[in-house]
Amino acid sequence: MKRLALLAIALAGVYLSGSGYLTNLFVVTALFTLPALGLSLLMGYTGQISLGHAAFVGLGAYGTAVLVKATGLSPWLTIAAAVALTTLAAWAIGWLVFRLRGHHLAMATLAFGIILHVGTVEWKAITGGQDGLSGIPRLEFLGYSLGSDAAIFPLAWIVCIVAILLAQNLVRSPAGYAMRAVAENEAVAASLGIAPDRLKRRIMALSGCYAGLGGALYAHYLGYISPSPFDVGFSIKLLLMVALGGFAGIWSVLFGVFFVVITSEVLKPLGRYDVVFYGVLLVIVMIWCPRGLLDGLARLSHALAARLGLGWMAR
């Protein structure tokens, strides 16, 4: 509750400051948090790796964009349809790939991500190929257009906070215990009456739902989408966000997303070489900070303090 209040205060501060730059940054953060949360539920809590999560974000974005342009329906309806589609797709992918474990699962999800990305590039009749789709209508609420950063800011964060609260409820519920049991030991979970495969598929579907929602909102927010934001690089970035937060931890996901969004800004002068930084960071976090960057830094500072003889600090 305290964390929620702090977040609300920070958000209100940003909103009232009227800074276009900050508002934009925060909207992007909210939209990235959705898929990252989904990935954390799947990887952190249920122990199933996915290296193709960007594909679900892309599916949500392209789903609503194609639908809204083809049917002229209200964007709200097409978002709902796209999210439903992504959820279903994620469930089906789960049905297919959860016969695999470990490296094989990672490879299969990676391949799935690549296939979907290639699909968006090559299926020009529907997706517009590399040129992408433009002219996606902005969202409207009670006749008020949510086209600008400031206008979509409240919506993005309300959705994001609801998603955070739901995820937090879930991991604390009996189903959350079942997820953690499956993550640690499927044989034990099954011996306790938990059906591991069914649970994994459902969490995959939920995870896809979160990712699809993020993608769909993103499409209507920008008004233009192209394949490149949904490539494997983005999947890895999502992985990094979740890893920075220590995989399992709903609020620490938010930290991971902020961290990556802010470093992206700092790294802009590097152009496309920023990937190098993310790669190195991911390796470091995976090896030395399995419980997230903050935990790793805390332990490092304790170790340093102890070495320097600052006993009081290490305590």
Added chain:
Amino acid sequence: MSDVLLCIRGVSVRFGGLQALDDVSFDVRQDEILALIGPNGAGKSTLLNVVSGALEPDAGEILLGGRRLNGMRAEEVNALGLARTFQGAEVLRGMSVRENVMTAGAARCGAGIGFGLVGVGRAATALDKLRRSADRCLEAVGLEALAETPASTLTAGQQRLLAIGRALGTDAQLLILDEPGAGLNATEKAQLARVITRLRDAGKTVVFVEHDLALVGRLAERIVVLDHGKVIAAGEPDAVRSDPKVIEAYLGATEIAPGAALEANDEGNPVLAIESLVVRYGGAAAVDGASLAVAAGEIVAIVGANGAGKTTLLNAIAGSVRPASGRVLYQGRDISGLASADRVCAGLSLAPEGRQLFGSLSVEDNLLIGRYGRRRGAGLRELLVAGHGEVQATRAAINMVYGLFPKLRERASQAAATLSGGEGQMLAIGRALMNRPSLLLLDEPSFGLAPQATREILEGLPRLTESGVAVLLVEQNARAALQVSSRAYVLANGRVVAQGRSRDLLHDPEIARAYLGWKGEQVPRPGLRAVR
């Protein structure tokens, strides 16, 4: 006659060349404590896996309260009221003790992902109920004071109890416990026995697999004995205990050709000397101050019941576990600081328990891998382009192995996975010999083998020692090991409790009794309840 709760009828399971279970049939009655015992590799764990739904039998059927379990998945079997624990306790280390037990009720509390997301209403009440029922289960196993503790910090004994508490948390009628006493000290075992008795009194039926026969004698109301996948005895403890077939299964009945055993040769410099070695796993000492010596060209056996610390002792010599204290001297040199790979290069080869062959590689390739240590030790150049001398030496080593086990020559290009158990063991020994060791560590060569195959392998050992190789043999089949070795040490609870010439030990009746452990502590058994 009580009602039958679990009925096992003609169950058979085959793994490749191994008949793990062979037409196994027995009943578990309502409200009883039944022990399932048998030597290593008898098929106990396989049977547990079949009953709990983790493994589909090739033949036969399993009925729980009249319902057929065949084809059901583990979670479905559990939903019908059967909960099992695992050999390694397998607590969920990322959770607290209470959360471990709460997890057990998660599947049947009626609040799935949908309710979980909403978080109020059903999920909240379900969570409350889970917490209360978890606390009751923890009380039943005496862990209520540790409810908030992270499960990873529990001692081995507490983890076993937690695993039982967690199984209770599924509301199962039938509890199947896989080696609940493994790794526990005497106090913890007494606690375990109290808990199991209390559960039975509370209306649960308990089946447990156990190697500690003293614990079995104390707890079990009926015993089923498995050996080589077959039920060899079943019934009241006293009858089972005195059954010659059971004693034979535990001590082994393999007769080795007379004259095979060499004279004891404990003079001169030992190849290997161990001084007061202590190895700890967590808090418990698996090897507790053992000392022994092996001289060149000698076969020395280490015998003892399961869990006595035999394999741990061997692993400490091979370098794969680190001793807490004590010294390991190889050819007079302390090798405590040497990594296990370097010990192999120094001439100390291990043929590990369970053989550990490279199944997809051919027999000859497996042998060549065994040569790696020597070749690498001769320098990097030998690895890249082997010199003439090394090629010859490798060839000679392979021929030596083929000479020892001619069957391997016939199978040279066959994949190791397709070998029979006996041939696999020959290959494991051959691979260890490729380095031309001066000491061969041999861990349970008779594991899972028929008497004929055991004999064939053990009778090959004296020929091996003629070339000066010393053999340290760890065997569960004590009878065979004592016949093939010149000297032996008897291990119990990590300590050497007897040693001497194998010939003398073989005929010492006290050894057999101590080894079997039937006597145990003289604690009154929980009385059989009156038949209703």
